[in-house]
Amino acid sequence: MTQARRIAIVDDEPSVRSGLSNLLQSEGYATIAFPSAEAFxxxxxxxxxxxxxxxxxxxxxxxxxxMFERLQLSPAPPPVIFISGHDDESWQRYAGKPGAVAFLRKPIDIDILLEYVQRVLANSEDNS
Structure with a gap:
C-alpha cells in the first residue's frame, strides 16, 4: 500500500503549524507538520x-x-510555497527559481493559499 501524498508544513510557530494543518485537512488534504527545517x-x-x-x-x-536549497539537490524536489511574517527581501532570490511556487506574507490570505495548493497538486497529478 502506498502512502498518500501529503503537504509538509515547516514553521517554528506552533500556532501557524496547527492552523495551516487544520485548514488544509478541513479541505481534504493530508498534512504533516515540522517545527524546523532540520526536522523536515x-x-x-x-x-x-x-x-x-x-x-x-x-x-x-x-x-x-x-532548506529550499538543500531540497533542490534531491532528484525530485517538492514544490515550495514560502511564507513569512517578516518584511524580508531575501525571498525574491527564490521567487523565480524552479520549485518555488509563491511567497505569501503572514497573516496568510487563506483563499490565495488554497488556490496555490490546488494548482500545485493538480499539476503534480497531471505529471504523474
Missing amino acids: LNDGQAQPAIALVIADLKLKGMSGAM
Missing part, C-alpha cells in the same frame, strides 16, 4: 510522500531558504 530534512520516511512544502523563510536554526 531528517525525516527520511516522510520525504518521498511529500507533494508540496509550505515553509516559513525565517526559522530557528536552518532558514526556509537554506
Whole structure:
C-alpha cells in the first residue's frame, strides 16, 4: 500500500503549524507538520510522500531558504510555497527559481493559499 501524498508544513510557530494543518485537512488534504527545517530534512520516511512544502523563510536554526536549497539537490524536489511574517527581501532570490511556487506574507490570505495548493497538486497529478 502506498502512502498518500501529503503537504509538509515547516514553521517554528506552533500556532501557524496547527492552523495551516487544520485548514488544509478541513479541505481534504493530508498534512504533516515540522517545527524546523532540520526536522523536515531528517525525516527520511516522510520525504518521498511529500507533494508540496509550505515553509516559513525565517526559522530557528536552518532558514526556509537554506532548506529550499538543500531540497533542490534531491532528484525530485517538492514544490515550495514560502511564507513569512517578516518584511524580508531575501525571498525574491527564490521567487523565480524552479520549485518555488509563491511567497505569501503572514497573516496568510487563506483563499490565495488554497488556490496555490490546488494548482500545485493538480499539476503534480497531471505529471504523474
